[in-house]
Amino acid sequence: MNKIHNRQVVCETLMKLAKEDRDIVVLCSDSRGSASMKPFAEEYPEQFIETGIAEQNIVGIAAGLAASGKKPFVASPACFLTTRSAEQIKVDVSYSNTNVKLLGISAGISYGALGMSHHSLQDIAFLRAVPGILIVVPADRFETRLATEAIAGYNGPVYMRLGRNPVEDVYSSHDYDFQLGRAITLRNGNSVSIITFGETVKTALDAAELMSARGIDCRVINMHTIKPLDRDCIIKAAKETGAILTIEEHSVLGGFGAAVAEVVVQNHPVPMKIMGIPDEPAIPGKSKEVFAHYGISPENLCVEAEKLINMKRNGGC
Amino acid sequence: MKKAALIRRDIVDIVYRSSAGHIGGSLSETDILVALYYEVMRIDPENPGWADRDRFILSKGHSIDAYYCVLADRGFFDRKELLTYSQFGSKLIGHPNRQIPGVEMNTGALGHGLSIGVGMALAAKMDKKDYRVFVLMGDGELAEGSVWEAAMAASNYRLDNLVAIIDRNGLQISGKTEEVMAIEPLGEKWKSFGWNVSVIDGHDFSSICSALSEDRKVRNMPSLVIAETVKGKGISFMENEPKWHHGVMTPEEYKKACEELDRLLEVL
Numbered sequence: 001m002n003k004i005h006n007r008q009v010v011c012e013t014l015m016k017l018a019k020e021d022r023d024i025v026v027l028c029s030d031s032r033g034s035a036s037m038k039p040f041a042e043e044y045p046e047q048f049i050e051t052g053i054a055e056q057n058i059v060g061i062a063a064g065l066a067a068s069g070k071k072p073f074v075a076s077p078a079c080f081l082t083t084r085s086a087e088q089i090k091v092d093v094s095y096s097n098t099n100v101k102l103l104g105i106s107a108g109i110s111y112g113a114l115g116m117s118h119h120s121l122q123d124i125a126f127l128r129a130v131p132g133i134l135i136v137v138p139a140d141r142f143e144t145r146l147a148t149e150a151i152a153g154y155n156g157p158v159y160m161r162l163g164r165n166p167v168e169d170v171y172s173s174h175d176y177d178f179q180l181g182r183a184i185t186l187r188n189g190n191s192v193s194i195i196t197f198g199e200t201v202k203t204a205l206d207a208a209e210l211m212s213a214r215g216i217d218c219r220v221i222n223m224h225t226i227k228p229l230d231r232d233c234i235i236k237a238a239k240e241t242g243a244i245l246t247i248e249e250h251s252v253l254g255g256f257g258a259a260v261a262e263v264v265v266q267n268h269p270v271p272m273k274i275m276g277i278p279d280e281p282a283i284p285g286k287s288k289e290v291f292a293h294y295g296i297s298p299e300n301l302c303v304e305a306e307k308l309i310n311m312k313r314n315g316g317c
Numbered sequence: 318m319k320k321a322a323l324i325r326r327d328i329v330d331i332v333y334r335s336s337a338g339h340i341g342g343s344l345s346e347t348d349i350l351v352a353l354y355y356e357v358m359r360i361d362p363e364n365p366g367w368a369d370r371d372r373f374i375l376s377k378g379h380s381i382d383a384y385y386c387v388l389a390d391r392g393f394f395d396r397k398e399l400l401t402y403s404q405f406g407s408k409l410i411g412h413p414n415r416q417i418p419g420v421e422m423n424t425g426a427l428g429h430g431l432s433i434g435v436g437m438a439l440a441a442k443m444d445k446k447d448y449r450v451f452v453l454m455g456d457g458e459l460a461e462g463s464v465w466e467a468a469m470a471a472s473n474y475r476l477d478n479l480v481a482i483i484d485r486n487g488l489q490i491s492g493k494t495e496e497v498m499a500i501e502p503l504g505e506k507w508k509s510f511g512w513n514v515s516v517i518d519g520h521d522f523s524s525i526c527s528a529l530s531e532d533r534k535v536r537n538m539p540s541l542v543i544a545e546t547v548k549g550k551g552i553s554f555m556e557n558e559p560k561w562h563h564g565v566m567t568p569e570e571y572k573k574a575c576e577e578l579d580r581l582l583e584v585l
Contacts, residue, residue: 068440096422
């Protein structure tokens with residue numbers, strides 16, 4: 001089991017980049033510990049800004065820095081960063097089109113037992129509707145490095161969402177083609193597609209393995225960029241597999257599954273199942289326990305996939 | 318001051334023509350903007366993106382009428398564009414946006430400008446540049462908590478290149494600031510947040526210029542200028558009347574406003 005946190009990888013990657021690029025600035029809201037940014041703050045004190053617990057201010061300051069030629073990365077818990085400072089994101093970052101990178105740490109249900117105040121299960125729904133902001137969620141530590149490098153090289157607003165705990169590896173190295181906005185098909189198959197991102201990519205791969213033993217060939221797609229969505233990849237999956245299951249560590253309302261469904265219904269309607277956190281305060285607990293509670297386990301995903309396949313065979317919904 | 322009277326004349330015109338805008342706060346801030354754009358700030362209208370320019374953020378973004386009239390008069394864009402104000406398809410919409418030469422940031426949601434100013438002032442310090450950052454806020458706006466987050470950060474980082482100005486006209490959309498949400502003692506609040514505070518007559522050109530001048534800055538401290546102003550300044554029937562926060566004029570009111578300003582211009 002991998003022990004390296006994705007947030008550590010972000011810090012290491014930014015330290016490498018900051019050495020060459022003095023315009024890179026990291027901002028924390030009393031979050032340098034929880035964001036694993038202490039090494040950056042220590043090594044680059046002149047490129048590090050502490051704002052205290054003030055999320056509205058941190059985003060406004062980042063916008064001001066960006067408007068003056070800096071490349072700010074705001075590392076703050078996703079739950080506060082995307083709701084407390086929603087208006088600053090909308091106006092100072094999106095509308096003003098400032099080159100601000102928002103790193104939402106400990107996103108989704110990563111804070112587990114701390115409860116709904118610390119869960120961020122609305123961030124994708126909100127940010128999807130804010131124009132011009134890329135939404136990126138890497139699946140493991142390898143992808144985290146590639147994604148961090150990619151967003152650093154992109155001139156414009158980005159929200160990168162990161163979990164709190166180390167996640168199991170999906171990839172075996174950095175040696176693959178990562179491009180913002182281009183989904184990665186990790187496993188080919190033609191019976192059904194699972195499209196997901198972040199921590200649940202591994203769960204989807206495990207489910208596909210189980211399905212394979214039962215004679216079902218399941219396609220698994222890692223949609224690491226949620227905005228802009230890789231529409232071609234989704235339409236292709238709809239056409240070739242005829243059934244799509246989405247998984248998200250987010251509310252099932254208005255989030256990733258909804259985004260995929262918008263593409264599917266307007267291009268090639270097929271049976272779909274949207275899995276995620278239902279419209280309620282998520283049950284507190286460790287990630288695996290919470291996911292299992294809501295049916296996001298390899299075993300249950302097989303059951304849901306089989307239902308979709310039957311639906312497809314019976315001629316639709 | 319003649320320039321301010323001419324700008325007020327332009328404001329009355331564009332507000333009347335468009336039946337839009339926020340005339341009360343535009344008239345109260347006019348002298349401040351004239352001081353900044355004609356006397357105080359280091360700017361080059363021919364080169365609005367000049368890296369060493371002083372920065373200005375209109376945090377009270379709704380008071381756009383005065384801002385557009387000053388930017389146009391100062392040559393950031395053609396005065397003819399003022400005729401399009403608030404019309405469909407015009408760049409000159411009801412709040413500042415960066416498509417307009419000279420505008421640094423899109424504002425309109427209150428309580429954002431000072432944080433942005435802190436970011437710009439920090440960038441200047443990091444780059445060892447000597448430009449200054451000016452942020453104009455309304456007094457009603459001070460009820461936004463984010464203003465105080467930024468006030469704390471500015472003194473924490475000893476941003477002596479940051480100057481905040483409060484257009485203290487005493488009124489907001491619902492009435493007197495002290496009745497809507499009391500903000501006094503205002504100077505004491507800012508002093509206790511670590512700011513170098515001065516209080517001036519916000520319609521006296523030389524007082525404004527002197528308060529905003531570089532040599533008035535105190536090292537290692539951000540500066541706050543409380544500019545005491547009159548909402549609707551210059552038009553007798555608009556002065557100190559909350560309804561002119563965003564009132565539009567009847568043809569008779571427009572005529573009267575023009576006459577008052579024209580009379581003033583004759584003697585200036």
